[in-house]
Amino acid sequence: MRQCVVGFIVACACACSPPDTEPDAGAPQPSLDAGRGDAGAPPGDAGDTDGGVPDAGAPDAGVDAGGTDAGTPDAGADAGFQDAGTPDAGVADAGGPALPLPGFGAVSGACGPLALSDLTSPAPSTFETRLDFGMVRFDGGQLSDGGRRLFTTPNAGGSSGNSELFSFEVLHRCELAELFATETEVMYTPASSKKTDLVVRLEGEVVGVSVARAFKFPPGSPLTVTDARTLLTGKFSDIQVSSQNVNPPWRWRKQILHILAYDDVARQAVLDAAAQLDAGVRRDTILYVTTTDGDDAFIY
Numbered sequence: 001m002r003q004c005v006v007g008f009i010v011a012c013a014c015a016c017s018p019p020d021t022e023p024d025a026g027a028p029q030p031s032l033d034a035g036r037g038d039a040g041a042p043p044g045d046a047g048d049t050d051g052g053v054p055d056a057g058a059p060d061a062g063v064d065a066g067g068t069d070a071g072t073p074d075a076g077a078d079a080g081f082q083d084a085g086t087p088d089a090g091v092a093d094a095g096g097p098a099l100p101l102p103g104f105g106a107v108s109g110a111c112g113p114l115a116l117s118d119l120t121s122p123a124p125s126t127f128e129t130r131l132d133f134g135m136v137r138f139d140g141g142q143l144s145d146g147g148r149r150l151f152t153t154p155n156a157g158g159s160s161g162n163s164e165l166f167s168f169e170v171l172h173r174c175e176l177a178e179l180f181a182t183e184t185e186v187m188y189t190p191a192s193s194k195k196t197d198l199v200v201r202l203e204g205e206v207v208g209v210s211v212a213r214a215f216k217f218p219p220g221s222p223l224t225v226t227d228a229r230t231l232l233t234g235k236f237s238d239i240q241v242s243s244q245n246v247n248p249p250w251r252w253r254k255q256i257l258h259i260l261a262y263d264d265v266a267r268q269a270v271l272d273a274a275a276q277l278d279a280g281v282r283r284d285t286i287l288y289v290t291t292t293d294g295d296d297a298f299i300y
Contacts, residue, residue, distance in 0.1 A: 104142035146179030
């Protein structure tokens with residue numbers, strides 16, 4: 001079984017989408033068992049470039065870099081599939097539930113490391129997790145309440161619905177994040193501003209989340225450090241714009257750039273590229289890298 005990673009890079013530029021063939025923005029809600037031929041495929045999403053098309057004709061804060069996404073049509077989801085595996089039991093967070101919380105796919109890594117100081121300090125930081133889907137069919141019943149809300153709510157027209165969905169699921173299961181607003185609910189001044197993909201509450205703080213995929217087309221092509229640097233530079237730049245222009249009550253002081261990495265090569269490229277960037281480029285941002293494993297093609 002091939003290993004994959006949670007990150008994002010496919011076209012350059014604060015949830016999970018099938019490979020995009022760039023249909024029209026504002027795609028309809030996912031249908032059941034559509035398109036991939038694999039009855040176990042996870043939910044499909046709107047078919048545009050990653051990160052979504054911003055309102056009023058402006059590009060979203062989240063666009064993949066490093067190539068076009070693989071062209072798999074959107075895939076629907078049955079609500080009754082089996083779980084991809086029980087996540088590893090973690091340490092309870094300050095007397096709370098054991099982490100990671102249960103859900104679709106096995107989450108491992110440093111679950112629960114984000115503290116209030118991480119969310120308020122202007123200094124950049126980096127955290128890593130893994131998400132293994134195994135070879136099991138998608139089970140919508142395993143999603144959290146916030147995940148189901150994202151699954152049934154169209155984003156701003158991008159093809160990144162699946163990556164945004166599972167970005168939230170990882171943050172919810174590892175960090176106890178709660179969904180505060182979807183991409184289309186957040187307002188900016190000007191309206192054409194770069195946008196983030198979702199907004200969560202963590203430790204009582206409102207936090208923007210920008211999602212990207214570290215991936216190079218065609219599948220199996222190694223993502224280079226240069227590719228990753230291009231992706232990160234664009235994403236960090238967009239994050240600073242969306243953070244400056246977001247309106248209350250969604251205004252945050254820090255964002256999470258959540259990279260879903262296709263494999264360990266992409267993961268390492270992202271970490272190496274991040275180490276080369278000036279702290280000013282990464283200011284007020286947490287880099288959160290999730291490497292995906294198992295049957296994860298629907299993410300990219």
